[in-house]
Amino acid sequence: MNHMIDLITPLQLAFPEAVGNATLAHYLFVSAAMFVMGLVGFMTRRNMIVMFLCTELMFQGAGLALIAFGRHHLGADGQTFVIFVLCVAAAEAAMALALVVLLFRHRETLSSQAWKELNG
Amino acid sequence: MNEKLALIVPEIVLFIATCVVMITGQWPSRALREITPWIAAIALFIAAMIGLNTEPTPGALLPTIAPYAKAMIGFIGLLLLVNLSGVVDRQLERDVDEGKPFLPLRSNRGEFYAFFLFSITGLMLTASADDLIWLFLALELTSLPTYIMVAISTQSNKSHEASVKYFFLGALGAAIFLYGFALIYGATGSTNLAEIAQHFATHGLSPIGTAGILVALLGLCFKIAAFPMHFYTPDVYQGAAAPVSAMLAFVPKCAGFLGIIAITAAVGWREGGHLPETVESTLWIVAAVTMFAGNILALLQSSVKRILAYSSIAHSGYMLVGILAGPGEAGAPFYRNGLAAVLFYLAVYGVMSVGVFAVLGALETRKDEEADDIECLRGLAKTHPVLGWTVILCALSMLGFPPLLGFVGKLGLFASGVSAGQIPIVVILGINSAIGAVYYLRLVAVAYLDKGQGPAPIVTSSRYAGRRIAALCSAAGVVVLLLVAQPMASAAQRAARIDRPVITHDDLHDAHAETDLHHDDDHDS
């Protein structure tokens, strides 16, 4: 990446001292961190609702990257994309909750460990 | 905008049907409830026929893929639909038979068929996707309904377990390829595939672009059940009802491959017929490991669904060989066009995989309990000749035994792989076919040849004629479609045309120079 971003974002405008030097790389770092945190959370937590939240975190991490890139490219595509991602995430959330409720009825637990009959 | 709408007429038809189906499925009148599948079938047929006549999309990366893909999706969707008969509302309808009132709230029929149609709609949309956003949405539309379908396909805990795994891991996979899409967008500044391709062609593959492509492809591996995202497959296939498993074997895989074709097409094959080295290596490893993982693990199974699941994994590996081979030079004939081979093989795989699942669905060990253990198939050729021979023919076809349809499909992969110089992976493909032969032969032997020790489990034919019809169609397909293999192949060859900018050697050089700077991005992901 030989060309640094010197574009002024709204955030920079609002908090010139704190994030005055924030570049694309910073945003990407945050987005990657969100993604990885989501991933790690997904792998380590057993509560299905928390696991779902972790996937949401990953989605939003990707979303953040999209926005940052959108800003970087001065296009609306990134933001558009994120809107759709949010919709999908919402749909998933709805499904997830329905599913979790269904499962909870059967096993009386939210632990994903309760479901390991199928293996091999 | 209008021209885009014209491209998705089949999807629109399906969408309308979806809405209708959702209503009729819950309708108090039994007759109207009963015609729900028929509505879906008619809609699928119309969509397929319209899809078949879709005009090429000017300016798109894959301008001609839609007719073939949509027709294929439509017709195999029909087969899947026939097979899906009686998956839901079994108890409910029996209760109604006994005089109990119909409770719309307890009924799943409407949403089940609606979900199915949604999923097929999503699949068709994948085929016409010319934008990352579109692609993402189409993929999600394909997948999301299937999560529910798995959950409600049976009343047993297995379905629930399957759905929880499928859903959560699906979300994980979706997040991964979404992140990949984001990076691709970041690298190119566009979500339009044709523009992305243009960008890659002129500017080469930047590190971020490379990372994006790889992450996106690996995320899509979830859809096609390929390494390293294949782990869920056997559990989900086993947990879901056989007809739904049949659908899972085809629909997401098809969507995934269409997505992979789109992404790889955006990256572009170089003149020698090779993807950029990073992408090629990744896909190479994925293909090889996928084939091996699928085939060897299938050896240990006694559940037919699991065997088929692993076989599905293996077949994804086979098809990846076609992706590696690439479309060849512009206007390359079928034998040189790996993408055509993949498209062809997708149809072939759709036809032949439905058969065995349909047989499983058509058999029951207890009331409403589908046959799954391989012992249930014992002597099937004698007790249920049609189902038995379906198993035999489909298994042999999946094995790639000449001259059945699967063999012709595999030939395409072989031919394109060898033409593209991908000898080692083709040899691995050959070896894996041989490993696969073990468990396919086991199916054949159980159904047809071996007597076995002890009494075979008692299996009876289920009351859903649709599944037997689907089995019959599938069995007939692997034989009869041989006669139309040529039109199918040439259609696939026409479909797999990529309009992409010519890549010059200088560009390649740039791409090479830049690939050294990618490490940090890798760790970020």
Place this chain on the structure above:
Amino acid sequence: MITSLTSILEPVLSSTAMLAPDAHGHAAHTEIGSGPSWILLIVGLPLLASIISGLAAALGVKSKQPAWTTVIACFIAFLFTVSMYISYDGTPYTVKAFDWIQVHTDSHGSLIANFSFYIDTLSIYWMLFVTGLATLIALYASEYMSHDVGLGYCRFFAAFGLFVFSMACLVMGDNFLMLYLGWEGVGLCSYLLIGYFYKKPEAVAAAKKAFIVNRIGDLGLALGVYLTFVHFGTLEYAKLFSDPKLLSYVEYASVGNFSAIPATAQWIPLLLMVGAFGKSAQFPLYVWLPDAMEGPTPVSALIHAATMVTAGVYLIARTYPLFIASEHALPIVAWIGTITALLAATIGMAQFDIKRIMAYSTVSQLGYMFAGLGVLTPTGGVYHVLTHAFFKALLFLCCGAVMHGFAGQLDLRKLSGLRQVKGWGIVTIGMLVGCINLAGVPFTAGYFSKDTILAEAFVTPGYELLGWILIFTAGLTAYYTFRVFFRVFMGPVEYHPGDEAHDHDHDNDAHGEQHHHDAGQNGDHHSDHFHPHAPGWAINTVLATLTIASLAASGLYIVGGSSDKHTKHYAETMVMSSTAAFSSPYSEHAFHAAHDSHDDDAHAPDDHGSDHAAPAAGVGPRGTIEHAQTVPLFGGDPHKMMYYISGVVGVIGIALAWFLHLFGRTEAATCKMDPIARLFGPIPKWAEHKWYVDEIYWAVIVTPLRIFSHVLHWFDKLVIDGIVNLFGILPRVGAWIVRPSQSGVLQGYAVSMAGGVAILLLVVFVLIAQGGLS
């Protein structure tokens, strides 16, 4: 020495006009005349008889019909052979039955081997006694095998007919492959007939041994034949022996210039020789022949004494030019023959089974023939073949008569004084005549033929030692021959029936209970007292005929065979006008030069046949050249001296036998020899056990090979198939290893997937960074 090839060839080609009538220029493509097609009947009739007998077997014929068919067929074949002989005008010709194997190529010369026959004096000579003896022995067998009528009778004669057919192919075939066909065919018949009593494990084992040992020889023969084809580009005698290449080799050989002959050509006779050693039971491949005596006696007489075993001699005689063209071939033949002769004689001395003694004497006599072939010319060997055929057949048939009459008794310690038993007169006379021939009593045929060989050993320089060994062996031969005669036929009358006394006959053993039952009905041998079963008319007729023939054979030494015969005897004439007599003009000149001084005192029959007629000089080149330097034996010509020496040696042997085995003997079992034998310590025991050669072979070759085979079998099962199975099981093992990844736990899958993605990316990037993938 080496002159221009063409100038040498010119006289050659004219002198070998009989082989190459239009030889000027295109010797390799010689077309020789074709003979009348009735000659095919000589081959065809025995085959026909065989087929008829085979059909009779299939139809379950229970009469002597097969025997008569065979006798008549063989007899007609004999008559045809005689007429072929009479009508033979000195020019070889071929008779073609049909095309057999033909491969036409551009580059290597066509491989052509037709089913056709080559008639020259050598094949006529052989066919005369083959068909003649076959007729007689078939007649003999018709009675001898009569106990098997309805059982193995048809089978016996089917194989018998097939044997005569094969032998005819062997002898008359016009190419090496026909020879090979006959060669293997007689081997097959030998196998079938040795194993005639197929229920006897020994017979089966002996048959197997005979075939396999022969097969080793056949391998050598086959390789020799292939090499001949590869080197000379033809397998047909007519073309081969007029091949300019071969002519030039003989030329080089005649001047001792062996380095000019390609090694390939020199290898050919060495390989052919192995075949001859196998078929003619020469050391080290002789071990099958004594065991072959498990077969019925007529078989032993015909196949394993008179005809088949002489095939090796025929082979060497037929291909003599090839042997001449090799530096080491003939010396090896000579020495192997000598060693065999001595070894077999020593073993024969210690045996008690009279048939075995005859078998070893056959081996020993074959050794003589080979020695004769090796030392100079094919003549002596070939002549000995004929005389030996008659007297050895006679001896065997006599032994067979004894065996037949005394219920399989063959132990000379249990038989004595048969001369005085009623009905055994002809047998006794026959035996005596056979013995004097074998012992080399002066003026018998055996005496003349053996002398020819012995004399040549001394004539040819460098072979004196060999000659002395052969003379010593001749003494041994006389001793053990008459040992049999004096023990069995002379002395006090005493006989013990063989172990088949209660089983009717030796031959019936094979047919076990079934036959035993028949015998019980007849009841003639179930009396407590044993009556010897005197031979009937057929056996007696045959024995009488053979006795006369054996005596008459000596006449052939005096009678010549061709028009100018001042020094030639019959066999020599026959040999010298065949391919065996091939020689180069140079050697002929040398011979003339050398022989002039020598000719004067060589009025006695002289196998050098200094015949100036067209065919050939018939001399081995070395012999010819060095003949002039021959050192006289005891101050005289070896040929003359040999009459006295061998006569004396023979008489000494007989006298010794008389003293040790007849003089003062009062019972069958003991004689004066026994205490003397004890003086030698374990040596007689060793000799009786055939010097343990079989055991050594077993220990050194068979057992290790069998162990090796077992090892290979296990290797195949464990290692090779094991590797295959390993590859088969590898996927399954792999599956067991990766199966834990399919734990069914959601988080586990998530870890696997994320980890997989991460590792994959890492691997790809690292590999690319290191340039490992480019």
Place this chain on the structure above:
Amino acid sequence: MSAIWTLLLIALPLLGALLVAFDREEGAYQSAWRTMILTLIPAVFMLMNFDFSHASMFQGAASITWVEALGLKLSIGTDSIAVLLIALTALLGPIVVAASKTAITTNRRMYYSWLLVLQAAMVGVFAARDLLLFYICFEFTLLPMFILIRVFGSTNRVAASTKFFLYTFTGSMITLAGLFFVVTFVARETGLWTLDIGIITAIAPRMPVEHQALVLGAMLAGFAVKVPLFPVHTWLPLAHTEAPTAGSVILAGVLLKLGTYGILRFAIPVVPGAFVEYAPMIATLSVIGIIYAGLICWVQTDIKKLVAYSSVSHLGFCVLGLAAVNASGLSGSVLYMLSHGLSTGGLFLMIGFMYERYHTRDMNTVGGLASKMPVWSFFMVFFAMASVGLPGLNGFPSELLCLIAAFQADATWTAMGEPGAWGVTLGPWFAVFAGTGMVIAAMYLLYMVGKICFGPYREPKDHHAHPVLPADLNKREIWTLIPLALGCLVFGLKPVYLLDAIEQPVNATIAHVEAASGAAAPRIDDHPEHHMDHQSGDHAESTTHHDTITMGVTP
């Protein structure tokens, strides 16, 4: 010659198979028998109408385009070699059906219908003029055989059938890759994607030798397993031992020949450069196989296993002849393909007949049958002798030609100016070592005959006479054997008929190889200066191929 006869030869058995499959269980034998007899008619017509004066031309050609996109045509055509092999296949058909009459008592419909399907597939292999049609038929033979072994075999049938299928299938998958490699090369050379064997044969030898070697290796992976060549032979004893009699006969008679036929038709003409270069290695393997398998035969107690291993040993001669790549070798080899099935097939029939009566294959348990079964023993000895290679019977001419070929082969190499790989050339030593196979064959076959036919009679403890069959062979069984025995005699006494018939195709193959080697398929690693004098043009061309092809090899 019209294509109709060949087509009938394929179609009739298939129709018959359908008929049998839907027939009554009792009528299956009769229907199958009639079909096989009926199949002989087109076979006879095919032989009669074949123009042997143009024997190397592929006559009776017919072609239907199937999947044009893959160049896949159903094209057939036969030269004399193919015609003869087809005739042999047709001849064996009725024999194996007749031999199964009493042996197969259950599932007759399945048995006979698959037997008929197998028949059609085998004819298809020999008749195919399209690479993929050949391959399809080649592979397809696996399934019927698999079923015959799996269902109708003896105790260890599951393992045997699986090993048989997987072993050969694995090999042929690699072969398929190799074949496509060739096709790709041809496509690149000519711009024409074709699977026509004729065109491929003409173009493919231009491939650089290194690539030819790869292709050869791939081809051998399939063909050598099928032959089977040492050390990939272990499936055969197992499959032979476990297969029903008819299966063994077909396996020995025809299926093994598919491997040698493949080598003759593909390995030699398509990659002549590599074949000639690696022929010494192939020959070495075959010679090892001859001796190795022969010695193993010698210590068998299972008679069927003995004969099975003997097939490995015998086929070694066949491959040796091929490896010599000269007229005698190829003639001998083709002759071997034709004749080996008769004698070994005969032996398997004999064993089958014995097994039906005694239910054991252990020569320690049963033996000395000459007294109980004289007719059987006669044929046993006869076929054993044919197998030993007795002159006058079928084994001899072919063995002879193969060995002579090995002797001559060094001359071949000299003529072609091609040293073998690693400097090894075929030559007399190969013939000498292979020749010991003759002795070994005598050893094990006489050991077998000696045990099973001769010696005191032995029978299994719980032996009961067969309810239907007499003690010795019945008429049907004898008539089953007579064609084979006559065949042995005719092939032994008049091999010249066959040799004349195959002379043209053999010489054409030789000429093709010599021409291809003369044109010297360029070697890509040679330094140009070595080639400058005579083939610099070729070399330049090949170098470009090298670049384009190897680009794809690395992942």
